[in-house]
Amino acid sequence: MQPSTKSIHDLEWPALTAQLSSRCQSVQAQLRARDLAPSETLDEARERMRRTAEALRASRDGDPIPTGPLPDVTDVLLRIDRVAEVTSLELHQLREAMRTAHTLRRWSQARRATHPALAAALHSDPALDRLLSTLDLAIDPDGTLADRASADLARCRRQVHDMRGRVVQRLEEFMAKYAAVLQDRFYTLRDGRYVLPVRSDSHIRVPGIVHGSSGSGATLFIEPRPVVLLGNQLKVLTAEMEREEARVLMELAERCRSEIAGLEEAHEACVVADLLGGIVSLANDLKAIAVEPESEPVLDLRRARHPLLALSTGGAVPNDLALRAGRVLVVSGPNAGGKTVALKTLGLAAMMVRAGLALPVQEGSRVGWFDPVFCDVGDDQSLARNLSTFSAHVSNLAVVLRGVRPGALVLLDELAGGTDPEEGSALAAAVLETLAARGAAVAVTTHYELLKILAVRDERFVNASVGFDLATMAPTFAVTMGVPGASSALAVARRFGVPDDVVERARGLLPEHAGSREDVLRRLQDEERATRLARAAAEDESRAITALRVELEAEKHALRVKERERLSREGSELVGLLRRAREELRDAQAKLRRKKVGEEDVREVERAVNEVAKLASIDGALGRGLEALKPAGAGRRKVREEELRPGMKVYVPRLGNTVEVLEAPSRGQLRVAAGALKLMVAVDEVQLDAGEESGAAEVVRGRAPSAAASEAPGELERVLRLESNTCDVRGLRADDALGMVDTFLDRVLGQGSTTGYVLHGHGTGALKLAVREHLKRSPWVRASRAADPEDGGDAFTAFWLKG
Numbered sequence: 141m142q143p144s145t146k147s148i149h150d151l152e153w154p155a156l157t158a159q160l161s162s163r164c165q166s167v168q169a170q171l172r173a174r175d176l177a178p179s180e181t182l183d184e185a186r187e188r189m190r191r192t193a194e195a196l197r198a199s200r201d202g203d204p205i206p207t208g209p210l211p212d213v214t215d216v217l218l219r220i221d222r223v224a225e226v227t228s229l230e231l232h233q234l235r236e237a238m239r240t241a242h243t244l245r246r247w248s249q250a251r252r253a254t255h256p257a258l259a260a261a262l263h264s265d266p267a268l269d270r271l272l273s274t275l276d277l278a279i280d281p282d283g284t285l286a287d288r289a290s291a292d293l294a295r296c297r298r299q300v301h302d303m304r305g306r307v308v309q310r311l312e313e314f315m316a317k318y319a320a321v322l323q324d325r326f327y328t329l330r331d332g333r334y335v336l337p338v339r340s341d342s343h344i345r346v347p348g349i350v351h352g353s354s355g356s357g358a359t360l361f362i363e364p365r366p367v368v369l370l371g372n373q374l375k376v377l378t379a380e381m382e383r384e385e386a387r388v389l390m391e392l393a394e395r396c397r398s399e400i401a402g403l404e405e406a407h408e409a410c411v412v413a414d415l416l417g418g419i420v421s422l423a424n425d426l427k428a429i430a431v432e433p434e435s436e437p438v439l440d441l442r443r444a445r446h447p448l449l450a451l452s453t454g455g456a457v458p459n460d461l462a463l464r465a466g467r468v469l470v471v472s473g474p475n476a477g478g479k480t481v482a483l484k485t486l487g488l489a490a491m492m493v494r495a496g497l498a499l500p501v502q503e504g505s506r507v508g509w510f511d512p513v514f515c516d517v518g519d520d521q522s523l524a525r526n527l528s529t530f531s532a533h534v535s536n537l538a539v540v541l542r543g544v545r546p547g548a549l550v551l552l553d554e555l556a557g558g559t560d561p562e563e564g565s566a567l568a569a570a571v572l573e574t575l576a577a578r579g580a581a582v583a584v585t586t587h588y589e590l591l592k593i594l595a596v597r598d599e600r601f602v603n604a605s606v607g608f609d610l611a612t613m614a615p616t617f618a619v620t621m622g623v624p625g626a627s628s629a630l631a632v633a634r635r636f637g638v639p640d641d642v643v644e645r646a647r648g649l650l651p652e653h654a655g656s657r658e659d660v661l662r663r664l665q666d667e668e669r670a671t672r673l674a675r676a677a678a679e680d681e682s683r684a685i686t687a688l689r690v691e692l693e694a695e696k697h698a699l700r701v702k703e704r705e706r707l708s709r710e711g712s713e714l715v716g717l718l719r720r721a722r723e724e725l726r727d728a729q730a731k732l733r734r735k736k737v738g739e740e741d742v743r744e745v746e747r748a749v750n751e752v753a754k755l756a757s758i759d760g761a762l763g764r765g766l767e768a769l770k771p772a773g774a775g776r777r778k779v780r781e782e783e784l785r786p787g788m789k790v791y792v793p794r795l796g797n798t799v800e801v802l803e804a805p806s807r808g809q810l811r812v813a814a815g816a817l818k819l820m821v822a823v824d825e826v827q828l829d830a831g832e833e834s835g836a837a838e839v840v841r842g843r844a845p846s847a848a849a850s851e852a853p854g855e856l857e858r859v860l861r862l863e864s865n866t867c868d869v870r871g872l873r874a875d876d877a878l879g880m881v882d883t884f885l886d887r888v889l890g891q892g893s894t895t896g897y898v899l900h901g902h903g904t905g906a907l908k909l910a911v912r913e914h915l916k917r918s919p920w921v922r923a924s925r926a927a928d929p930e931d932g933g934d935a936f937t938a939f940w941l942k943g
Contacts, residue, residue, distance in 0.1 A: 141180075141511050141512045142177055142178065142180070142512075143178065143491065143512060143513040143514075143515070144512075144514070144539075146515070146516070146536070147487075147513055147514055147515035150484075150487075150515040150516065150517040150551075151484055151487045151488055151491060151515050151517075151551075152448060152484065152488075153488070153491060154174075155448055156447060156448060156488065156492075156497075157173055157174050157175070157176050158174060159422060159447075159448070159451055160173040160174075160176065160418050160419065160422050160497070161173035161174045161418070163417075163418035163421040163422055163425075164414050164415060164417065164418035165207065165210065165414050165417070165418075166210040166211075166212070166410075166411065166414045167212050168210070168212055168214065168411045168414070169210075169411050169414035169415045169417075169418060172411060172415055173415055173418055176495055177495065178491050178494030178495045178513075179494045179495065179496070182433060182435060182509045185433045185493060185494045185495075185496065185509070186432060186433060187257065188495065188496025189430055189431070189432050189433060189493065189496050190257035190432070191257045191258060191261050191412075191416060191496065192416070192419055192420075192423070192430050192496050192497065192498055193257075193430035193432070194254075194255040194256075194257050194258045195258060195416045195417075195419065195420050196420055196423055196429075196430055196498060197255075198251070198255060198258070199420045199424070203251075204417070204420070205244070205247065205248075205258070205262075205413050205416060205417055205420075206243050206244065206247050206413075207240075207413070207414070207417060208236075208239065208240035208243055208244075208410075209236040209237075209239075209240060210236075210237055210240055210410045210411070210414055211233035211234075211236055211237060212233075213230075213233055213234050213237050213407060214407075216230045216231075216233065216234055217234075217400065217403055217404060217407065220393050220396050220397050220400060220403075221397065221400050223393075223397070225386075225389070225390075225393075226389060226392075226393050227389070228279055228283055228284055228285040228385075228389060229283040229284075231275060231278075231279055231389070231392055231393070231396070232275075232279050232282075232283035233283075234275070234396065234403070235272065235275040235276065235279060237406065237407055237410055238268055238271070238272045238275070238403070238406055239272065240410050240413075241264045241268070241406035241407070241409050241410050242264070242268070242269060242272060242406075244262045244264070244409055244410065244413050245262060245263060245264045245266070245409070247262070248261075248262040248263070249263075258416075261409065261412050261413075261416075262409045262412065262413055263405070263409060264402065264405055264406035264409050265399070265401075265402035265405060265406070267399065267402060268399060268402050268403065268406055271395060271396065271399050271403075274392070274395060275392065277289070278388065278392055285385055285388060285389065289388045289392075290384065290387075290388050292384050293381070293384045293385060293388055296377065296380050296381035296384050297381055299377045299381075300374065300377045300378055300381050303370065303373055303374045303377055304374060306370055307334050307367055307370045307371060307374055308327070308334075310364070310366055310367050310370060311327045311334055311336065311364070311367060312327075314336065314364045314366065314367070315327070315336060318336075318338075318345070318346055320342075321338055321339055321342035321343075321345055321346060322336060322337060322338060322339070323337040323338065323339050323358070323359045324337050328361070330351040330352045330361045330363075331351055331352075332375065332378075333349075333351055333363045333371050334363060334367060334371055335351050335352075335361040335362055335363045336361070336362055336363075336364060337354075337359045337360075337361060338359065338360050338361075338362045339358065339359065339360075340353065340357060340358055340359060340360050343360045343362060346362050346364065347364065347365040348362040348363050348364040348365045348367075348368070349362065349363045349365075349368060350362050351363055419496070419497060419498065422497070422498070423497075423498035425451060426445075426447055426450055426451065426498070426500040427500060428447075428497075428498035428499050428500045428501070429498055429499060429501065429502075429503060429505075430498050430499075431493055431498075431499050431501065431505055431506070431507050433493045433494065433507055433508065433509050434506060434507070434508040434509065435508065435509055436464075436465075436508045436509075437464065437465040437508045437509060437510050437546075437547040437548075437549070437581055438463070438464040438465070438506055438507075438508040438581075439461065439462060439463040439464070439486055439489060439490065439506070439507055439508065439510075439549075439581065440462050440505060440506040440507075441459075441460065441461045441462070441485070441486070441489055441499075441501050441505050441507070442460055442501055442502040442503075442504050442505045443458035443459070443460065443501060443502040444458060444459055444460070444461055444485050444489065444499070444500065444501045444502075444505070445457070445458050445459075445485070445500040445501075446481050446484060446485045446488070446500075447488060447492070447500050449481065450500050456500075457478070457616070457617040457618055458502075459482060459485070459617075459618060459619040460619070460621060461482060461485065461486055461604075461619060461621070462602075462621060463486060463549075463581045463582075463583055464508075464581055465546060465547055465579050465580065465581045466576055466579050466580070466581070466600060467576065467581060467582070467600055467601075467602060468572050468575070468576050468582040468583075468584065468594075468600055468601045468602070469486075469582070469583040469584070469602050469604055470572075470584055470586060470591050470592060470594065470595060470601055470602065470603050470604065470624070471483065471583065471584065471585045471586070471604045471605070471606065471619070471625070472585070472586055472587065472591075472592055472603070472604075472605055472606075472624050472625035473605045473606035473607065473615075473625025474606065474615060474625070476615055477606035477607065477615035477616075477617065477625070478606045478615060478616075478617035478618075478619065479553075479585035479606050479625075480517060480553050480585060481617065482583075482585075482604070482606065482619050483515075483517065483551045483552075483553055483583050483584075483585055484517065484551075486549070486551060486583050487513060487515050487549065487551045489501070489507055490507065490510045490513055490549050491513060493507040494509075509547065510547060510548065510549035510581065511547060511548065512543060512545075512548055512549075513548070513549045513551075514539075514540045514543070514544070514548065514549070514550045514551065515550075515551045516533060516536040516537070516540065516551070516552050516553060517551065517553040530556075530557070530558035530559045530564075533554075533555075533556070533557070533558065534556075537552075537555075537556075537571060540552075540575075541571070541574065541575075544575055544578050544580050545578065545579070545580075546578065546579030546580070547579060547580075547581075548578075548579075548580040548581070549580070549581050550575055550580045550581070550582045550583075551582075551583050551584075552571075552582070552583070552584040552585070553584075553585050554585055554586065554587075555568040555571065555572070555584045555585075555586055555588075555591075556568035556571070556588075557586075557587075561588065564588065565588035565589070565590040565591060566590070568584070568586065568588055568590070568591055569590055569591060569594060572584060572591070572594070572601070573598075576600045576601075592624040595624070602621065602622065603621075603622060603623060603624040603625075604619055604620060604621050604622070604623070604625075605619070605620050605623050605624055605625025606618065606619055606620075606625055607620065607625075633646075776791055776827040776828060777827060777828055778824070778826075778827060778828075779823070779826050779827060779828040781805050781808075781823050783828065784801055784804065784805050784810060784823070784826070785801065785804065786801055786802060786803060786804065787800065787801060788800070788801045789801075790812070790826045790827065790828060791826070791827040791828075792812070792814075792821050792825060792826060792827070793825065793827065797814055799812040799813060799814045799821075800812060800813045802818065805823050808822060808823050808824070809821070809822060809823065810822070810823050810826060857894065857895060857940065859893075859895045859896075860931070861897045861927065861931040861932060861936065861938075865888070865893065865895070865896045865897060866896065866897040866898070866899055866936070867880060867881060867884035867896065867897070867898045867899065868899040869881065869898060869899065869900055869907070869911065870899060870900060870901045870907075872907075874906065874907060874910040877900070877907060877910070877911065878910065878911070878914045881898055881911060881914060881915070882918075884896065884898070885918065885920055885921070885941070888941065889920065889941060893941075894940060894941045895938065895939065895940050895941065896938075896939055896941075897927060897931065897932070897936045897937065897938050897939075898911050898915070898936065898937045898939070899932070899935065899936050900935070900936075900937065901935050902934065902935055908934075908937070911937055912924060912937055915937065915939050920941055920942060921939050921940070921941060921942070922940045922941060922942045923939070923940045924937055924938065924939040924940070925937070925938060926938070
């Protein structure tokens, strides 16, 4: 239910939407901003606020919604839909709107994972890109129909251009011949015909057709006879050109008509983007935040500021305000102290959240769903309707009491004022008790002592006060929850110029207890203010300590990263040196063999080479040290859906944790377990740890990894691949290759070695698979796997024999 016209007026909602409108660029968005109304449903309000939150986040991250030209094409779309004529300039304007929509779509779709609400709101049909290309081809940047729009149009325009050139040439020849009788040396157009300005007293000397005269009659505009025939031909060619232009425009309009639904959607996306830009601009000016509306009717505002005051003065006093269904907030204190401002701040917060506007409040604030919103603020007296101030308020109260229901927000300024104080306070108390009993959230401003006392005896009522500084004789505009306010009528009277003797006489006429009560209330307010200031100072100090701690942690992290990079760089250089040394040792070993050095000397060289190999390998001591220096996540990659299987360990950056896959993925979603917690994650946010790589690769090839293949690399001896410890089975049939592998295993065992390599190549993969399955089943093989990259990689299989 929308708030009543009176409530909207009393809360100054139109003034706020005018501020929003002024921050929009296009006429359409400005009009929509002025007419902005609160949402009818909670779901709609939440969707609006999600858009606002995402737009704010994008803006504050330096990636705002892109803006572009947005001509008002509402009428153009309507005439296209009704098969009416359109001009090339109107189609140009439509093209500009389409181009803006295209930019918005590309921007939002690229961010749909992080800004889903914006992606939905700014969506437009990609099929419009073809129409945009068509319009780009047919219409020049200045909005005129291009020659390339059709071959006939280009031909007609060339003919018109050539004929016009012939006409102009003849005119210039004629001007040279009859210069003496011309009023001036120029030609012009009259009724679409080229004419010369001839003096009226000499026109008889110029053969031709008169097409008009000047206002004074001193000049006659004559089309020379030699030009008449050419002018006729020009008119014929021009008419043919205009018919072709009309045909092309009709064809383009028909093409647009076939995409009318998509064009209207694109136009709507542009208007929404402009409106969101205005909302973000207003939020930035207010230093406001997005607060998602809750289903519970509750208001818990922290350091809330009245938006219009914040915009106009920039110095609106922030206040903490709280209210919920079935409760009554009684705000008291001096006149001009900010009571009504507090009331309007509550009402505007409820309305702004429903409209998707950011609130000028602090993080942690809560705003629930209130429906309906009633507001009675100001003086509604009317001589025409024979209504006094009191009568007008009572009439408004009757409307509120008839329409109130659970979850309503009711804001009443000076309830039951303007009448006998005793009867007025009694009526006010009865109304507030009734509204609270019906489940409404009520805020009321008052000077009635009876209403202040209600908070003492009825737990549904809560006092709040606005302050008045006696030292400066000025209101503080600060709201203090839980403390009733003193009206300070005499202090206010003195501040506004009432003579001191009158004020003192009034003080003398007060009952004895009245002055003491006012003093007690003021002392309570002073104590509360001192407590609030102390708390604020403590919070400021806490924030400063937190900021310092964050800064120190950042510095410590930067130093760690710098040191890690240094060690990693030096380690990489050392590994490179060792690997080059290994290659040199391998060359030396080959030379020794060629020189027929003793077998024992060769084996000694082999042992030295292997020691270097183990040290420089990926999983050797240096390799592991370098891996430990890498930042977290460096060894991870995106995982394909077909690689995932139950039992795998995968990493989810959003959770900051490694989780276990529970089920095979379905429709892009994956069920995982993080400890005792079971949840669904998207496949595209899952990363595969380097330790899972081999297992995932085996799954892709259609089988689970073997126990031998999955043995930890660090547990296996590293031996350099040499010609003497490698069996080459490339080009053999599987049976022959496996027999050769068995013979090679016997030879390796006989030499007392424990490791070797089989070279099978890549090919179709069948031989590779056969060799690895055979080694896995062999009773003599402890482990096997693809060789390290420096030893040939996946074209080789390394194996380790049982000791």
